[in-house]
């Protein structure tokens with residue numbers, strides 16, 4: 001049974017349709033990344049999955065049940081880190097977390113253990129006595145993560161945790177998400193940063209309330225380019241390459257040959273080959289180019305900026 005499942009989920013606010021028929025499955029133990037620009041409907045989807053909003057049409061199941069009908073026990077299986085989270089600035093880091101942990105009806109000893117575990121996990125234990133208002137913005141965000149996991153939820157929803165954080169802090173959050181997944185938890189993470197797709201097990205790209213793309217990072221790359229991408233560097237003047245390489249399409253496995261003029265520099269040229277299977281195609285390309293001035297053949301992992309640009313353009 002998937003942990004999250006939606007079928008034709010539609011959500012409207014008055015006359016405005018924000019989610020236009022979302023079909024989604026999230027399996028246990030994966031990090032699902034919901035990526036999309038501001039206003040795409042990410043928070044609305046997250047709030048529908050956590051039971052704070054009812055779907056206008058369609059079905060939502062979380063652990064097999066509509067989340068808006070969850071009782072206290074079922075709710076405890078979820079952890080939510082919303083975009084806007086209130087910290088008590090005058091209370092210490094630990095007091096803030098204790099306050100949240102009290103809501104979960106844990107015994108004194110259990111609460112003490114879990115508060116410490118959560119603060120150690122986000123590396124704030126040493127700062128536990130500082131007032132929450134006096135720690136950095138990045139630390140406050142990590143305290144919010146601690147608050148979302150203090151009761152050891154099976155499924156964690158995180159709404160734009162890395163928004164406006166620097167790259168080092170963003171990476172740290174993602175390292176923590178991977179650790180939480182390794183503990184067997186399922187994560188549903190929203191972000192505006194397309195490069196974060198690479199850290200997810202599966203990704204959905206939300207644009208205008210529709211899932212414009214859905215799959216593993218490798219599936220999405222393949223879908224965007226029609227195969228895997230090899231980058232070829234050759235000696236020789238730019239401008240001649242794609243013409244002279246077009247015979248490669250006849251050796252099989254090569255779907256498309258394109259000169260990469262932007263990457264051209266001096267007497268070296270670059271070409272991109274779209275191939276059905278890079279490991280199989282690479283040696284064949286090498287042997288077909290026997291005698292040519294081949295400087296290198298690399299498997300290119302295109303950036304997710306490019307992947308999503310192609311996927312969304314393809315759908316529009």
Ligand code: ADP
Nearest residue numbers: 013016018036037038039040041042043044045
């Ligand atoms: P994202 O999280 O991707 O930035 P949101 O889900 O917050 O997008 O918002 C998507 C759209 O839905 C926006 O145009 C927003 O104004 C609208 N919206 C969200 N919540 C409400 C609401 N409670 N009432 C009316 N419109 C809303």
